[in-house]
Amino acid sequence: MAEGKVDPVHQFTIETLFGTESWAIGGYNIAFTNSALWMAITTAAIVVFVAGGAKQQLVPGRWQMAVEGLTGFVDNLLMANIGKAGRKYLPYVFSLFAFILFANLLGLMPLALVGVHPFTATSHFTVTGVLAVMSFAIVLGVGFAKHGLHFFSLFVPHGTPVLMIPIIFPIELISFMVRPFSLGLRLFVAMMAGHVLLEVLSGFVISGTNAGVGIFFLAALPSFVLMIGICALELLVAGIQAYVFALLTCVYLNDAENLH
Amino acid sequence: MPQITQLADTYAGQIFWLLVFFGIVFFVIGRGMLPKVVSTMDGRDKQIADDLAAAEAARAAADAQEEAWRVQANQQRAAAQAVIAAAKADAAKTTEASLAAAAARIDATVTAAEASIAAARAAALGEVEGVAAEAAQDIASRIAGLSIPADEARAAVKGVLTHG
Numbered sequence: 001m002a003e004g005k006v007d008p009v010h011q012f013t014i015e016t017l018f019g020t021e022s023w024a025i026g027g028y029n030i031a032f033t034n035s036a037l038w039m040a041i042t043t044a045a046i047v048v049f050v051a052g053g054a055k056q057q058l059v060p061g062r063w064q065m066a067v068e069g070l071t072g073f074v075d076n077l078l079m080a081n082i083g084k085a086g087r088k089y090l091p092y093v094f095s096l097f098a099f100i101l102f103a104n105l106l107g108l109m110p111l112a113l114v115g116v117h118p119f120t121a122t123s124h125f126t127v128t129g130v131l132a133v134m135s136f137a138i139v140l141g142v143g144f145a146k147h148g149l150h151f152f153s154l155f156v157p158h159g160t161p162v163l164m165i166p167i168i169f170p171i172e173l174i175s176f177m178v179r180p181f182s183l184g185l186r187l188f189v190a191m192m193a194g195h196v197l198l199e200v201l202s203g204f205v206i207s208g209t210n211a212g213v214g215i216f217f218l219a220a221l222p223s224f225v226l227m228i229g230i231c232a233l234e235l236l237v238a239g240i241q242a243y244v245f246a247l248l249t250c251v252y253l254n255d256a257e258n259l260h
Numbered sequence: 261m262p263q264i265t266q267l268a269d270t271y272a273g274q275i276f277w278l279l280v281f282f283g284i285v286f287f288v289i290g291r292g293m294l295p296k297v298v299s300t301m302d303g304r305d306k307q308i309a310d311d312l313a314a315a316e317a318a319r320a321a322a323d324a325q326e327e328a329w330r331v332q333a334n335q336q337r338a339a340a341q342a343v344i345a346a347a348k349a350d351a352a353k354t355t356e357a358s359l360a361a362a363a364a365r366i367d368a369t370v371t372a373a374e375a376s377i378a379a380a381r382a383a384a385l386g387e388v389e390g391v392a393a394e395a396a397q398d399i400a401s402r403i404a405g406l407s408i409p410a411d412e413a414r415a416a417v418k419g420v421l422t423h424g
Contacts, residue, residue: 013262014270028272036277043281046289054293056300058307071297090298091290099285124263126274
């Protein structure tokens with residue numbers, strides 16, 4: 001990397017930490033990478049967070065309140081979108097929400113100050129895609145298990161004139177099939193765009209500062225102020241994207257659970 | 261963009277480790293710890309609801325008790341009023357009776373007194389007759405020199421007294 005130049009997408013590079021070539025299942029290389037490491041850290045953080053709050057006290061402490069608040073949030077989400085039957089999806093949707101939220105937030109931590117480079121697992125469409133396909137597979141499984149072939153009536157909204165069915169059906173089918181892509185890509189794009197933006201701005205700050213006092217005040221300082229604002233925005237986006245992912249999963253599950 | 265340039269080399273590892281760690285989150289947290297958290301929350305909600313219901317029931321019981329107390333108080337007040345009325349009536353009756361007895365006694369006394377007055381008057385009249393007869397005898401003997409027997413004098417006086 002040239003001096004003063006920042007490669008904005010370098011942060012997404014996957015580096016193998018150990019198990020380079022030797023770890024493989026059926027010929028597929030499953031080396032332990034920085035991505036895997038940060039997913040492990042995410043998992044550990046969630047375990048610590050929830051375990052710290054699972055004290056089961058009648059009058060909750062602060063930590064327990066936080067865990068119960070998060071649980072209640074997801075529970076209300078399911079209740080509002082699916083109803084009473086939504087309770088059984090709580091483990092999955094909570095895991096999804098917590099995993100994405102923690103992964104997003106951990107990727108934003110300013111750990112580079114202490115020499116650690118955080119990696120945002122959710123900025124890889126391989127990861128978000130798997131999560132999206134998982135949600136979609138559950139929707140399909142529940143839909144067909146509950147309604148059988150009647151599940152296809154999802155693609156014919158109520159009150160569609162018979163004449164319109166040949167046109168509506170393919171449209172609805174396509175919009176349904178696009179769901180896993182939109183679900184996975186939305187999170188990936190939001191996370192990557194935010195991180196690239198921060199990196200580009202930080203590049204401006206570094207280059208501008210190196211270029212002299214005039215440029216510093218003209219470009220570097222405003223960029224730095226903007227970065228602070230965008231950092232706050234990114235924290236918001238991290239929460240919102242996790243929420244959107246969980247919310248859309250709930251909405252899709254509602255289609256499968258209640259059909260119409 | 262490493263997501264695409266490294267895709268062929270890394271997708272298997274990414275998917276594998278994601279499934280491993282998401283699986284841990286799902287089974288350890290979602291399936292293991294979350295039900296406890298949820299049951300704690302549900303238990304707390306239930307206890308609050310139960311406590312509220314118990315408080316409501318207690319309030320209703322208190323209201324009922326107050327109502328019963330009010331009814332009882334009204335009954336007791338009515339009973340007290342009845343007792344007072346009865347006592348008043350009793351007292352009035354007793355007063356009346358004693359007044360009647362007193363009146364009768366007074367009447368008897370008055371009657372006896374009147375009778376004795378009448379007797380005294382009669383006796384006095386009789387004496388007046390006697391005195392008048394003697395006086396008439398005396399007057400007759402002195403003025404006319406007649407000696408009139410006492411019986412005649414008495415009869416004459418009597419006739420004058422009754423007619424005159």
